[in-house]
Structures are given as C-alpha cells and as structure tokens.
Amino acid sequence: MSKLILVLNCGSSSLKGAVLNTENSEVLLSCLGEKLGLPDAYITFKVDGQKEKVDLSAQPDHTGAVGAMLDKLKAMGLDSQVGAIGHRVVSGGELYSDSVLINDDVIAAIEKCIPLAPLHNPANLLGIRAAQNIFEGLPNVAVFDTAFHQTMPEHAYTYAVPRKLYRDLGLRRYGFHGTSYRFVSEEAARFLGKDVHNLRLVVAHLGNGASVAAIKNGQSVDTSMGITPLEGLVMGTRAGDIDASVYEFLADNLNLSVKEITNLLNKQSGLLGISELSSDCRTIEEESLNGHAGAILALEIFSYRLAKYVASMAVAAGGIDALVFTGGIGENSDIIRTKVLNYCEFLGMNVDAEANLAARFGNAGIITTADSKVVSVVIPTNEELMIAQDTARLSGL
Structure with a gap:
C-alpha cells in the first residue's frame, strides 16, 4: 500500500483526525478528541463504521490525543505506513497563498497571524507541535483556510477605514473555508x-x-x-x-x-x-x-x-x-x-x-x-x- 496521510484539524479543546489513502480517497480511520485540557478528556475512533471511545485522562491534551492516534494505528498495523501529516490552519494572513511544508519559519508566521485568528491559530499550533513530537521525523504540511482567497482584488478585501490600519495592523478581509471552496469549485466543474x-x-x-x-x-x-x-x-x-x-x-x-x-x-x-x-x-x-x-x-x-x-x-x-x-x-x-x-x-x-x-x-x-x-x-x-x-x-x- 502507498504511504498514508494523517490529517489533523485542531480546536482549542478538540481534535479531528483522519487517515487517508490519497490514491483511492479511502478513509481508513477517523477520530474526534473532545474535552481536551479537562480531566475527563477522551477520543473516539471510527473504523469501518465501528466506534471506540478511549480515555485520555492520563494525558488530557492535544499531545495525548495524537499519541492515542499513534497507538490506534499501531494496533491496526498502519503506523509505519503514515508518510506525512497535513494540518488545517485557519489563518495565514497575507503570508501564504498556497499550502506549505512546515518549518520553524512557518511556525513563526502562524504565530504572527494569531491576532487574525485568536481562537484558531493557537489550537492549530498545538496540533502541529503534538504531531512533531509524536510522529517524529515525518514531514508536516500547513493548509490554510485563507490561502484560496488571496486572489481577491484589492477593492474586494479592503475595508473603508483609514488605510493606516491596513498598513500597520493588516486590517482587511481575509475570508475562510478556502480549502472547501477549492475542492468544491473543481468538483462542481467536473460534475457539470x-x-x-x-x-x-x-x-x-x-x-x-x-x-x-x-x-x-x-x-x-x-x-x-x-x-x-x-x-x-x-x-x-x-x-x-x-x-x-x-x-x-x-x-x-x-x-x-x-x-x-x-x-x-x-x-x-x-x-x-x-x-x-x-x-x-x-x-x-x-x-x-x-x-x-x-x-x-x-x-x-x-x-x-x-x-x-x-x-x-x-x-x-x-x-x-x-x-x-x-x-x-x-x-x-x-x-x-x-x-x-x-x-x-x-x-x-x-x-x-x-x-x-x-x-x-x-x-x-x-x-x-x-x-x-x-x-x-x-x-x-x-x-x-x-x-x-x-x-x-x-x-x-
């Protein structure tokens, strides 16, 4: 089997995950970690329609949830087949118009964009750091919600406020759901x-x-x-x-x-x-x-x-x-x-x-x-x- 991709979508107290085979779009494993940061945190795995709930009280955070994913993959005999990890990152501001391999500079850029997505980017960073720790050595990729909308013309993204606020603070319209729009627009064209x-x-x-x-x-x-x-x-x-x-x-x-x-x-x-x-x-x-x-x-x-x-x-x-x-x-x-x-x-x-x-x-x-x-x-x-x-x-x- 070809190398599999682990996809992570992290919220402040949650983690959605999936393992996919990109050759046939098959989802081999999906999961949802909930109540992360609380003593009663848990993660629910779904394989072939069957669900399994796993307690995370020993390490009730994002690292614990990603670690539980690795344990599940080992139990399924799939851990050695995961070749890379993709992360949903909500805001890349004006810095990124495409997905990118994650390195220290990219992490710094995601941190820089925290004021633009204060609820989401910190959680996305938790998932990235957890993946780097648990799946040591595997490449990680950031896929930005905002990237697809970087083609918007200036007259569409500019707010009617003093221009200094844009120059100094980046106050403008960025848009979200870009990954979905990219997929759906291509799929709609194909369907039609x-x-x-x-x-x-x-x-x-x-x-x-x-x-x-x-x-x-x-x-x-x-x-x-x-x-x-x-x-x-x-x-x-x-x-x-x-x-x-x-x-x-x-x-x-x-x-x-x-x-x-x-x-x-x-x-x-x-x-x-x-x-x-x-x-x-x-x-x-x-x-x-x-x-x-x-x-x-x-x-x-x-x-x-x-x-x-x-x-x-x-x-x-x-x-x-x-x-x-x-x-x-x-x-x-x-x-x-x-x-x-x-x-x-x-x-x-x-x-x-x-x-x-x-x-x-x-x-x-x-x-x-x-x-x-x-x-x-x-x-x-x-x-x-x-x-x-x-x-x-x-x-x-």
Missing part, C-alpha cells in the same frame, strides 16, 4: 462537465460556520467572511453582518465589555439567538414544521440573508453560471435550498422539488429545472481529502 477556468460560480458553504464565495475562472474574487469568521451570513451561533455601533449600544445599555459583546455575537447569536431554541439547523427545521415562531423566523432570516449574498457574489463574479451548495446544511437541508432558490428566482433559478429532495446525505445533484437559466447543484465537500492531497504533493509521496 465544464472547465473550472471558464466558469462563474457562487458557492455557499453552509454549516455551523457559514460563508459564500464568488469564484471566477477557478479563483476566489470575493467572499462573505472578513478579518474573522464572524462577518457575513447568519450562522449557528454567529450574528454575521451587524452595525458596528452595536458595540457602543450594548456597552452603554448592558454595561458589557468589548470581549463580552464579541462573545455574545460569536456564541449566543445567529440561529440560536433568533430561535431562542437551538443552533442546530436540524432541530430548527423540525420545530419550524411544528409551528415554532422563533424557528420559522430563524430559517427565513438565514435563507434571505444568504440569497442577498448570492446576488452580490454574482456581481463579483461578473455573472453566475452555477450556484453550488455544500457543507453540512448546504448538502442536507432541502428546506433552506428551496427558500434560497425561491428568493433567487429572478436570477433564472427554478427549484426542482423532487431533485432537491434527492440531493441529500452525500448525494451530489442538480436541483434546478431543465429550463432554468442558471443551474444550482449540491456538491459534498471533502476538506480532508484536499488537505491530504496537498500534503502528499508537498511531501513528495
């Missing part, structure tokens, strides 16, 4: 039988974190997220676009600090805040069908805001040949897709109800009628495979 370098796509990556991007001729030309993943669409717990004066308003009326307001907008808003019910789209859809007013409103706002962004991204792309839905919500919510396409009917998209219902649970498919002027398609994303392919390429496997 088109050349991605001659295609105007608007892609909606919808999950607990949600964004939309304009991809023209294979390159990102605009996206909804900004300097952080808070800007843009309504999300599971994030407010998305909001008047910046809300900070002063809440500080004056509720005596909240900047940090507390940022926490409110990131973790207490979005679908959760509107519905006063849940951040989980599945729960909200179910309750909306039962007549829950907050759930009904949350779905409508989510869909309406997305539809407005679809139209604006068509401007950025110079037109629209296809609207692509991806991510957990984008791939599975026929209700939201229907709402968005109905709002976008003026652009020439007419939903095919039967096809839309069929395009769920990992099934790609066109969801517009044959007479639609613009096609809409569901394409499942696979960020892990994209990371693994980049890692194999850069490590020479």
Whole structure:
C-alpha cells in the first residue's frame, strides 16, 4: 500500500483526525478528541463504521490525543505506513497563498497571524507541535483556510477605514473555508462537465460556520467572511453582518465589555439567538414544521440573508453560471435550498422539488429545472481529502 496521510484539524479543546489513502480517497480511520485540557478528556475512533471511545485522562491534551492516534494505528498495523501529516490552519494572513511544508519559519508566521485568528491559530499550533513530537521525523504540511482567497482584488478585501490600519495592523478581509471552496469549485466543474477556468460560480458553504464565495475562472474574487469568521451570513451561533455601533449600544445599555459583546455575537447569536431554541439547523427545521415562531423566523432570516449574498457574489463574479451548495446544511437541508432558490428566482433559478429532495446525505445533484437559466447543484465537500492531497504533493509521496 502507498504511504498514508494523517490529517489533523485542531480546536482549542478538540481534535479531528483522519487517515487517508490519497490514491483511492479511502478513509481508513477517523477520530474526534473532545474535552481536551479537562480531566475527563477522551477520543473516539471510527473504523469501518465501528466506534471506540478511549480515555485520555492520563494525558488530557492535544499531545495525548495524537499519541492515542499513534497507538490506534499501531494496533491496526498502519503506523509505519503514515508518510506525512497535513494540518488545517485557519489563518495565514497575507503570508501564504498556497499550502506549505512546515518549518520553524512557518511556525513563526502562524504565530504572527494569531491576532487574525485568536481562537484558531493557537489550537492549530498545538496540533502541529503534538504531531512533531509524536510522529517524529515525518514531514508536516500547513493548509490554510485563507490561502484560496488571496486572489481577491484589492477593492474586494479592503475595508473603508483609514488605510493606516491596513498598513500597520493588516486590517482587511481575509475570508475562510478556502480549502472547501477549492475542492468544491473543481468538483462542481467536473460534475457539470465544464472547465473550472471558464466558469462563474457562487458557492455557499453552509454549516455551523457559514460563508459564500464568488469564484471566477477557478479563483476566489470575493467572499462573505472578513478579518474573522464572524462577518457575513447568519450562522449557528454567529450574528454575521451587524452595525458596528452595536458595540457602543450594548456597552452603554448592558454595561458589557468589548470581549463580552464579541462573545455574545460569536456564541449566543445567529440561529440560536433568533430561535431562542437551538443552533442546530436540524432541530430548527423540525420545530419550524411544528409551528415554532422563533424557528420559522430563524430559517427565513438565514435563507434571505444568504440569497442577498448570492446576488452580490454574482456581481463579483461578473455573472453566475452555477450556484453550488455544500457543507453540512448546504448538502442536507432541502428546506433552506428551496427558500434560497425561491428568493433567487429572478436570477433564472427554478427549484426542482423532487431533485432537491434527492440531493441529500452525500448525494451530489442538480436541483434546478431543465429550463432554468442558471443551474444550482449540491456538491459534498471533502476538506480532508484536499488537505491530504496537498500534503502528499508537498511531501513528495
């Protein structure tokens, strides 16, 4: 068997991992480490549909979780076949427009970008250091969420604030979900039988974190997220676009600090805040069908805001040949897709109800009628495979 790739995606208290064979895209092992940093930390492995939970109390951190992965690979007889490790890194700022082999300079650059992703980059560094320690000698590759969006033109990424703030602090729009957009744009072109370098796509990556991007001729030309993943669409717990004066308003009326307001907008808003019910789209859809007013409103706002962004991204792309839905919500919510396409009917998209219902649970498919002027398609994303392919390429496997 060819050398395998280990893919790591680390959060502050979690670790998602997968071992892939890039030749056939097979996932041989996946795992999720949770409650890292707490005494009751654990990791759950999944192999051939079977799950196994392993206690990490002896070393309840990222290093312990990666060590448990090595133990599992040894038990499966696969440890010697892992040839390299790929890491999802949220922000590379303006420093990287492609994935890169990790060395001391790259680690320093990721540290430099911490102010641009204070919740994510420190966790990504924990995963890198854990992998270097546990899998000593193997090459590590950083795959940046921001890299794909480095092709955005200056007029798309520049905020209308004093230019000195950009020059001195790097205050600009960076965008995220770039690895997903890169995979999905290429896959959508293949699925539609088109050349991605001659295609105007608007892609909606919808999950607990949600964004939309304009991809023209294979390159990102605009996206909804900004300097952080808070800007843009309504999300599971994030407010998305909001008047910046809300900070002063809440500080004056509720005596909240900047940090507390940022926490409110990131973790207490979005679908959760509107519905006063849940951040989980599945729960909200179910309750909306039962007549829950907050759930009904949350779905409508989510869909309406997305539809407005679809139209604006068509401007950025110079037109629209296809609207692509991806991510957990984008791939599975026929209700939201229907709402968005109905709002976008003026652009020439007419939903095919039967096809839309069929395009769920990992099934790609066109969801517009044959007479639609613009096609809409569901394409499942696979960020892990994209990371693994980049890692194999850069490590020479």
